[in-house]
Amino acid sequence: MRWRFLARRLLMLIASLLIASFVIFGALYLAPGNPISALSGGRALPSASLRVLEARYHLNQPFFAQYWYWLENALHGNLGISITLQENVSSVIAARMWTTGGLVLYASLIILVFGIGSGVIAALRPGVADTSVLVSTSISAALPSFVAAIVLITVFSVKLGWFPALGNGTGFWSSVRHFTLPAIALAISSLAIVARVTRAAVREEADREHVQTAISRGIPMRQVVRRHILRNAAIPITTVSGITIASLIAVAAVVETAFSLNGLGAYLVQAAESKDLAVVQGISLVLVTAFVLINAVVDVLYAVLDPRVALGSRAQ
Amino acid sequence: MSTAIGMASRRVQARTRGGSLGLLRSTGIAGLVSAAVIAVATVLAVFGPLVAPYNPDLPSLGQAFIGPTGAHILGFDFEGRDVLSRLLAGAQSSMIGPLAVVAGAMALGTLIAVVTAWRQGPVDTVVSSGLDILFAFPGILLAVLAAAIFGAGLTAASVALAIAYMPYVARVLRGAALRERGQPYVAALEVQGASGTSICLRHIIPNMLPLIVAQATIMFGWAMVDLAAISFLGLGVQPPTPNWGVMISENEPGILQGYPLPALAAGLCIVGVVIAFNVLGERLFEQAQAASR
Numbered sequence: 323m324r325w326r327f328l329a330r331r332l333l334m335l336i337a338s339l340l341i342a343s344f345v346i347f348g349a350l351y352l353a354p355g356n357p358i359s360a361l362s363g364g365r366a367l368p369s370a371s372l373r374v375l376e377a378r379y380h381l382n383q384p385f386f387a388q389y390w391y392w393l394e395n396a397l398h399g400n401l402g403i404s405i406t407l408q409e410n411v412s413s414v415i416a417a418r419m420w421t422t423g424g425l426v427l428y429a430s431l432i433i434l435v436f437g438i439g440s441g442v443i444a445a446l447r448p449g450v451a452d453t454s455v456l457v458s459t460s461i462s463a464a465l466p467s468f469v470a471a472i473v474l475i476t477v478f479s480v481k482l483g484w485f486p487a488l489g490n491g492t493g494f495w496s497s498v499r500h501f502t503l504p505a506i507a508l509a510i511s512s513l514a515i516v517a518r519v520t521r522a523a524v525r526e527e528a529d530r531e532h533v534q535t536a537i538s539r540g541i542p543m544r545q546v547v548r549r550h551i552l553r554n555a556a557i558p559i560t561t562v563s564g565i566t567i568a569s570l571i572a573v574a575a576v577v578e579t580a581f582s583l584n585g586l587g588a589y590l591v592q593a594a595e596s597k598d599l600a601v602v603q604g605i606s607l608v609l610v611t612a613f614v615l616i617n618a619v620v621d622v623l624y625a626v627l628d629p630r631v632a633l634g635s636r637a638q
Numbered sequence: 639m640s641t642a643i644g645m646a647s648r649r650v651q652a653r654t655r656g657g658s659l660g661l662l663r664s665t666g667i668a669g670l671v672s673a674a675v676i677a678v679a680t681v682l683a684v685f686g687p688l689v690a691p692y693n694p695d696l697p698s699l700g701q702a703f704i705g706p707t708g709a710h711i712l713g714f715d716f717e718g719r720d721v722l723s724r725l726l727a728g729a730q731s732s733m734i735g736p737l738a739v740v741a742g743a744m745a746l747g748t749l750i751a752v753v754t755a756w757r758q759g760p761v762d763t764v765v766s767s768g769l770d771i772l773f774a775f776p777g778i779l780l781a782v783l784a785a786a787i788f789g790a791g792l793t794a795a796s797v798a799l800a801i802a803y804m805p806y807v808a809r810v811l812r813g814a815a816l817r818e819r820g821q822p823y824v825a826a827l828e829v830q831g832a833s834g835t836s837i838c839l840r841h842i843i844p845n846m847l848p849l850i851v852a853q854a855t856i857m858f859g860w861a862m863v864d865l866a867a868i869s870f871l872g873l874g875v876q877p878p879t880p881n882w883g884v885m886i887s888e889n890e891p892g893i894l895q896g897y898p899l900p901a902l903a904a905g906l907c908i909v910g911v912v913i914a915f916n917v918l919g920e921r922l923f924e925q926a927q928a929a930s931r
Contacts, residue, residue, distance in 0.1 A: 334767070334771070338770075338773075342774045345775070349783060349786070352787050353787045460917070464909055464912040464913040467867070468866070468867055468883075468886060469886070472890065472902060473902065480893060480894060480896060487893075572776035572779045575871065576867045579870075590782055591872070593786065599786060602782070602783065613779075
């Protein structure tokens, strides 16, 4: 039944999170030298700070106990202290979370509206519309976010001056203006992929017999598209949209750096450069959790849209 | 219908029998152009530093961000180095990283795919669900984590990406290996007493080769984008080594000063090579699938 599918998916979700968190914690021991030098990033710390670090990470206890304490602290929102900022990692994350969240949300909106929209148009109107969508998507699918970023900055902020090139902005409308180019840069290659899958799915459905029957019965085209084509094509479209949107979370780091946005990803990169391991661990944990959660939601949505998926899991 | 497909695929096989040249011819004009672009990039990756007209590493700050002149057709970068020379020399570090990532991910992924498909049963179940869990780590994130632990550099980033891509390879190839495992000739070889290892190495993997090549080609494009992104972030190839990703980040200030040429030229190199790998990979994929039907 559906409950069994949900239970299985939930179990997998928890296993994924446990293993991902274990890898992130274990990074401490993979680093050359001892965990203390990894945490301090090779800096010489006063002995009082060393004792604090030792106590915080329970370094005198066995490895698995240390992992457990760390995970428990993380679940309580306590992710340690940044060596370079001398600040709580959790509060640093909380302050920057909305930049990354807003950017990913904005980009997702662009992907859903323009990706699905252009895919449907290309599928239903062969000819010029279809060809132009095909050509533009095969180029933009290969356009990395940072290349898109420099092209957008060159054209729309330096040449035309329509949008600011760098920074977050203050207030809602200013933020929307500041986030428009970054969101487009983040969305553009995923948008192309979603458009292509949408086009293929809609075209496949439109050729089906039940659609031909509906048309020959004289049902208005609008209704045929909405009820008979889009509903069935929704399954692959949902999957590819979900997967590409989840992948934006990691790529956001690149876009934030290119546009000097004050987000989680940009900070993750700075922390990796300065070897501030507590920050790297904390942000990685947050990003991986978001990534895994979105993927799980997509899988469940998929089962809701296509009941055969949940039924199939029972047969296995 | 199915016989028509069978005949078509046999025709494809017959055409591809002429070696790699015949294979390329059957990918059409777009495939040929893509292969040419890839060939040029590969030649530059080997000989690029030799054909560079000027020293790509020698700064002369007085010429920083000066536009194209007769002898320097792409102008100078932020440290006054010849942009064309840096692009040519940069092909090396831009191509070698993706090559390492693809080789590592394909070797590991193929091994896992063939072993799980051959063994089936509990081994398959455990390994497959393990791979599902490994999908939890996006490649770029794993590479940033690796840079934080082992220090920034191409090696750490390439190893991290190879690990992140591996589950994807294993998942795609496992299906093909399972199909091959079910073929009557495999059962016949088993009856004749051939060992599992020799059947896998001498029959199953060679029969999967078109799919493996197609997958590797597509993956090269992804690896190129991700590694360039990591170098752009400052966690991959380190300046002053010439690299297309690094060139974008170090010349980004020029964009705001109204001189975007060096950054855009490096971006164009990346996009051109990635499009070539994508197009060729897609064509090879379609062929591999048509042949396996």
